[in-house]
Amino acid sequence: xxxxxxxxxxxxxxxxxxxxxxxxxxxxxxxxxxxxxxxxxxxxxxxxxxxxxxxxxxxxxxxxxxxxxxxxxxxxxxxxxxxxxxxxxxxxxxxxxxxxxxxxxxxxxxx
Numbered sequence: 001x002x003x004x005x006x007x008x009x010x011x012x013x014x015x016x017x018x019x020x021x022x023x024x025x026x027x028x029x030x031x032x033x034x035x036x037x038x039x040x041x042x043x044x045x046x047x048x049x050x051x052x053x054x055x056x057x058x059x060x061x062x063x064x065x066x067x068x069x070x071x072x073x074x075x076x077x078x079x080x081x082x083x084x085x086x087x088x089x090x091x092x093x094x095x096x097x098x099x100x101x102x103x104x105x106x107x108x109x110x111x
Contacts, residue, residue: 022057024049035059035088042082048075055079055096062090069097 022036024043036059043055053075058065064083070076076096083092 022059024055024057033059035062035064035086038086039064039083039089042086043079046075046078046082048072048078057083062088063093064089064091065093066096069099071099071101073098 022040024040036057039057039059043049043057049055050071053068053070053072055066055068055070057067064086066079066083070079076094076098079096080092080094083089
């Protein structure tokens with residue numbers, strides 16, 4: 001599988017690593033680990049995960065690294081909390097960036 005193109009600078013930082021990042025909305029490989037499958041499922045099911053959010057993750061052993069950018073601060077903490085609850089996850093590194101809140105952005109998103 002080819003590495004996915006990087007969308008955010010945070011994800012670009014991990015591009016040179018041995019493992020490529022995983023997009024929750026893209027089906028994983030057949031040999032994907034159980035932890036990666038569960039992380040993908042939990043992230044997609046987050047109630048406030050929308051089209052203006054960009055989440056990705058890496059699984060390295062029992063450590064899950066969360067990456068991307070979100071429009072709501074609660075989504076960052078929600079993502080970390082659901083991943084911490086997955087059996088077999090020992091550590092979660094939350095590198096999700098919260099985008100600045102602004103009324104202008106909210107108006108654009110509403111239209």
